[in-house]
Amino acid sequence: MAVALVGLPGAGKSAVGRRLAQRLEVPFIDSDHVIEERIGCSIRDYFEREGEASFRDLEQAVIAELAAAPHGIVATGGGAVLREANRVALRAGFHVIYLRSAPEDLFRRLRHDVKRPLLQVADPLGRLRELYDARDPLYRETAHDVVETGRPTVATLVNIIVMQLELAGIASPPPGGDLPD
Ligand SMILES: Nc1ncnc2c1ncn2[C@@H]1O[C@H](COP(=O)(O)OP(=O)(O)O)[C@@H](O)[C@H]1O
Ligand SMILES: O=C(O)C1=C[C@@H](OP(=O)(O)O)[C@@H](O)[C@H](O)C1
Ligand SMILES: [Mg+2]
Numbered sequence: 001m002a003v004a005l006v007g008l009p010g011a012g013k014s015a016v017g018r019r020l021a022q023r024l025e026v027p028f029i030d031s032d033h034v035i036e037e038r039i040g041c042s043i044r045d046y047f048e049r050e051g052e053a054s055f056r057d058l059e060q061a062v063i064a065e066l067a068a069a070p071h072g073i074v075a076t077g078g079g080a081v082l083r084e085a086n087r088v089a090l091r092a093g094f095h096v097i098y099l100r101s102a103p104e105d106l107f108r109r110l111r112h113d114v115k116r117p118l119l120q121v122a123d124p125l126g127r128l129r130e131l132y133d134a135r136d137p138l139y140r141e142t143a144h145d146v147v148e149t150g151r152p153t154v155a156t157l158v159n160i161i162v163m164q165l166e167l168a169g170i171a172s173p174p175p176g177g178d179l180p181d
Contacts, residue, residue: 002094004073006143015154016149023158026073029075032077038062056079059086060086091144098143101148102150103128103131107124110128147161
């Protein structure tokens with residue numbers, strides 16, 4: 001099984017992805033963690049030191065590697081869809097799910113966040129709205145499925161995604177799980 005999660009910062013790619021992988025008993029890979037292991041510092045520090053373009057080059061290299069041997073559940077960073085090469089590689093290698101959330105919901109989750117460099121601005125809600133307008137079409141272009149994440153809890157989202165993956169034949173239902181007694 002190879003599933004990649006895309007969506008804006010705060011959509012739940014990392015949190016839902018980790019729980020989904022536990023539930024399906026497959027590996028979980030967060031592309032941002034792979035990058036942080038390579039650079040030896042936080043993404044926020046790297047942005048400040050080297051700039052966003054350099055981060056995007058690293059991100060593209062990591063996504064190309066993951067897409068070359070796709071397996072498990074991959075949580076991407078919110079900007080992974082910005083480059084066409086990433087969109088093509090993700091869509092070709094993975095079943096891609098767009099975790100869609102309104103900027104207002106994301107803002108509620110991230111209003112105290114200090115880790116996301118793009119949101120360390122005077123008006124993070126305004127920034128999230130700009131990111132949404134710019135990226136929503138790119139997430140849709142990349143994804144095979146869209147899941148709304150505004151209201152459901154992480155646990156409910158995991159259930160919804162498992163059900164969709166089972167219906168699409170990507171995940172197998174547990175043996176005898178749905179049979180009547
Ligand atoms: N559906 C949800 N309901 C409530 N909180 C959520 C939900 N999804 C994510 N969160 C919380 O929002 C924050 C950001 O989630 P995260 O998984 O890091 O997002 P992403 O990786 O997409 O940027 C975390 O504190 C996470 O626990
Ligand atoms: O939206 C973005 O451009 C980014 C999102 C972050 O990941 P999350 O989506 O997990 O916050 C991280 O990759 C980096 O800070 C850039
Ligand atoms: Mg994340």
